[in-house]
Amino acid sequence: MKRSFILFSSAFLFSLALTGCQNPVGGTSSATSASDAVPVDLVVWHDNDDTLMKAIETKVNTALSADKITLHCVKKAGVQEQVKLYGNDSTNGPDLFFEAHDAIGVFAQMGIAAPLSDILPDSYFDAFLKTTIDAGTYKNVRYMVPLYFESLLFMYM
Numbered sequence: 001m002k003r004s005f006i007l008f009s010s011a012f013l014f015s016l017a018l019t020g021c022q023n024p025v026g027g028t029s030s031a032t033s034a035s036d037a038v039p040v041d042l043v044v045w046h047d048n049d050d051t052l053m054k055a056i057e058t059k060v061n062t063a064l065s066a067d068k069i070t071l072h073c074v075k076k077a078g079v080q081e082q083v084k085l086y087g088n089d090s091t092n093g094p095d096l097f098f099e100a101h102d103a104i105g106v107f108a109q110m111g112i113a114a115p116l117s118d119i120l121p122d123s124y125f126d127a128f129l130k131t132t133i134d135a136g137t138y139k140n141v142r143y144m145v146p147l148y149f150e151s152l153l154f155m156y157m
Contacts, residue, residue, distance in 0.1 A: 037067050037068045038068070039068040039069075039070070040067075040068060040069045040070070041070050041072060042069065042070070042071050042072065042095040042096060043072050043074055043094045043095050043096070044057075044071060044072065044073045044074065044094060044095065044096045044097060044098055045074055045075075045076045045079050045082060045083065045094040045096075045097045045098070045099075046073055046074070046075060046076070046079060046097065046098040046099065047075065047076055047077060047078070047079040047099065048075075048098055050075060053073040053075070053098070054073065056071075056073065057071050057072070057073045073098075074094070079097060079099050080099060080103045083097050083099070083103075083107065083112060084103075084106065084107075084110065084112075087110060087111070087112045088111065088112055098147075101135040101136050101144055104136055104137075104138050104143050104144060105138045105139075107143070108138045108139070108141065108143055113143040113144075114143070115141045115142065115143060116142045116143060116144070116145065117141070117142065120142075120145070125142065128146055129146075129149070131149075132146035132149050133146065135149075
């Protein structure tokens with residue numbers, strides 16, 4: 001059940017984040033039909049479990065197929081260093097990255113991470129735990145949507 005929730009949440013959040021990509025040619029008209037949409041291929045770099053990322057990719061691609069948006073999850077070793085190296089290079093870098101929050105300040109300072117206020121209203125975050133929102137916030141700007149959180153167990157035996 002927990003895994004299904006994480007997969008569904010991941011797919012939903014990726015879908016939500018990608019909804020702004022439906023009309024990439026610069027028009028803002030809602031009169032454009034899905035059949036007129038320009039195909040968009042998005043690359044997500046990750047250093048995560050391949051099974052989880054494949055499930056997210058499949059779910060997102062199914063949900064956005066009518067909008068001609070295709071997500072490609074690419075595993076990269078040392079994804080934080082790779083993102084720092086390629087930054088916003090649209091030829092060699094990713095469109096999105098799936099990574100822990102600990103480098104968000106560096107990415108924000110480098111101009112690599114875009115503020116979520118560009119695509120999500122503040123009210124979207126009302127249902128999340130404050131600590132998970134704070135983890136993806138840098139200088140009072142939200143840069144990450146929390147996907148899940150974990151607690152490590154320290155057990156004395």
